[in-house]
Amino acid sequence: MKNHVRSARIAANITQTDLARKTGITRQTIGLIEKGTYNPSLQLCIALAKELGKTLDELFWEVEEK
Amino acid sequence: MKNHVRSARIAANITQTDLARKTGITRQTIGLIEKGTYNPSLQLCIALAKELGKTLDELFWEVEEK
């Protein structure tokens, strides 16, 4: 479940805590998603993408799995 | 959680049962996703997209929610 959430978040210059608050989830969940050990729900992926100004493909598509 | 899974599946000319088998889940889950009452996992969305020859965006992005 690798992705580009971390780099997109850093590029957007917001903290995990901010992104979590804006997307309605907890900081811990953001942390786990960025770490790549999680399989988030589609709804959450969409919320993250919109908040980060990206599309699903840009954040989650074709990220080589380790 | 509306999406374009059903039309893509029909365009690909395969059954729910086939798509389920190929993506490693059950027919019932496919049915619920197509119905739009489900919030599938990212991993499953990716498997569906690859099997249907689409990207995440094509299947799940910006589908007006009812």
Next chain:
DNA sequence: TGCGTATGCAATTTATATATTACATTCTCT
């Protein structure tokens, strides 16, 4: 008419995403 295939749907169970709480580390800034 009867059989096989595709789909809808409901009840129950199981697996896992996400929340909650809490503590630790790292880094920056004064």
Next chain:
DNA sequence: AGAGAATGTAATATATAAATTGCATACGCA
């Protein structure tokens, strides 16, 4: 050095995705 902010991570609890089983309907076809 000390304080605060950002992040890592772990244990437990809760919500829900997904599996399993089972039955119903509709359709094409022999």
